[in-house]
Amino acid sequence: MPQLGADMSAGKLLGWRKNVGESVSRGDIIADVETDKADIEIEVFTSGVIERILVQPGEKVPVGTVLAIIRREGEAAKAETLHAPRIVPSEAVPARPVAPVSPARPSVTAPEAGRVHVSPVARKMAAELGIDLASLAGTGPGGRITLEDVQQAAQAKAAQPAPGPELDRRARMRQAIAAAMARSKREIPHYYLSTAIDMSRVMAWLTQENLKRSVEERLVYGVLLLKAVALALHDVPELNSVWNAGKAVPLTDIHVGVAISLRGGGLVAPALHNTDRQSLDELMKNFRDLVQRARAGSLRSSELSDPTITVTSLGEQGVEAVFGIIYPPQVALVGFGKITERPWSSGGQIVSRPAVTATLSGDHRVSDGHRGGLFLAVIDRLLQEPEKL
């Protein structure tokens, strides 16, 4: 089960698209997984034949669980024991403080830390009534969840209307965003820089270029911003890193994650792979496809797990500047506001120019304001030569 974002701890396998014995090639979509944010298509990174399927549709398993075993071409089937799946708990039960056992009772064993004590009949009834035991606080001796606890929870549940699947999904996405953002603000010492960039050359070039293109193939300025960000990372590569186990790990590939707001609330930031190496036309096509699929809920696993930096643009909402929160484990986020005509000093004259405010949210553990400023300056410089993008 891949980790499709820092806020994901478990995923539910919705279904397999390949069966045991079928051949798969690197990049094939072999399964669908439901996360708190979206239904995701899972890709494979190995070519071969599916030897065993270890997780069945409907099962929710922690990140890191082996879902299936793929045998490479020519590779002999290995002994079963070598492929034994990592033992993982069937349900992720959050640790819960357990009250000390009453001294009046000659209890032989102290309660295991993190294990929720549930009486057998309470467990059975909870399964029948669809009550999540992890959400209950036991009131029985030693903090045990008793039948009465389950019955009361069932009554409380019956008293309130059941949330529809859509509402439920939205609530879970909100929780997932909350967890990731709270963690980011708690752990990452953010610094913020902003610079106004003259967009007159970009806009003029774009007008000319789009005259040559059919309506479907026309470029939007946002694609130029994405490309500029990707190329600027070549000059300040430390911003293209992930924070892992106490240190920054620089990455060679540049996959810009694009923040896409979803209808009905929430957002995702899937990757445009190798952003720096795509032509503007390729980027345009792939960007359009990405937005469409993000809103349709059919993103691929690598798109959610691969972004190395995030770009968020709130110009359409009339926002002047965005001071975003970094999406862990990334170490930088670039924001763009609205392109507005504004007074601009040029050659001793005050003129009107279309301009955009670019901001950088940087992780101060990894980079300093000096390098961040340089990064914004490179973006500015690149956008003054749109034909080279």
Added chain:
Amino acid sequence: MTKMTYREAARAAMRKALREDPRVFLMGEDVGGYGGAFAVSLGLLEEFGSERIRDAPLSESAFVGAGIGAALGGMRPIVEIMTVNFSMLAMDQILNNAAALRHMSGGQFNVPLVVRVATGGGRQMAAQHSHSLEGWYAHIPGIKVLTPATAADAYGMLLAALREPNPVFIFEHATLYPLEGEVDEAVQLMDITHASVTRPGKDVTLITYGGTLGKTMQAADRLAQEGIEAEVIDLRSLRPLDAPTILASVAKTHRAVVVDEGWRTGSFSAEISAQIMENAFDDLDAPVARVCSAEVPMPYAKHLETAALPKVEEIVDAAREMIARRG
């Protein structure tokens, strides 16, 4: 219905059997001239004579063995053993002959023997006269183990036991002898295979038998004052054990306390706990609790003996603790 003591009920049953069936006779230590150590057979010698009310020598092995022989020979002996502690001397006859002969003879012989045994503590009879070892007997396939807790059962069970083709052991708790109860002397053939729900309730099942039924009923009364409705089961028979009645009750109350005057370790209370765990696991809302005797030879001193035996407060506490809600 006639009001009589438990002792009188056992005596009335024997008298009825002696009158109606010439094959029936009573044998044991001091059952004749002395009227029995607990005066159960008082007056029977005068009515039935020394052929049928037979004083035995001080040898449990000999007179239980003689009883087995008589039963094999077509008689319907009632053998009285003064206390369960003394019955250890007859264990070889009981285990290796009475319980085994029908099996070993391929059904050619059966042993229709009734053995009455006084059991239990509470009368300052100390460590050689006061133990509750009926659980050991319930371990043995081939015999039935009855534990009448009321005068009515003392009467009806003895008559029913005499109709059984195989050995039946009746354990009479010595503190019950003077207690009065209503007895139906017209009872034809009492059911001796089912437990009885002596008091219905919905919050916790108190399972007991014999001498501790009274304490358990008192505990249920006390619990009722606190708003806890305890269901009391009198097992009546330890072998066969009426598990369905226990399981049905646990399915209703989800909690069980076993009250047993025997020791805790390796005991009949452990057997009941195990059967509940095996067959009613998904009905349980709390671990099964047990109230048993302290694991010591029974003390003579009154206060120590009282301390060693199961107490009403312990039963109340055990039930209360498993129902208590935290916070």
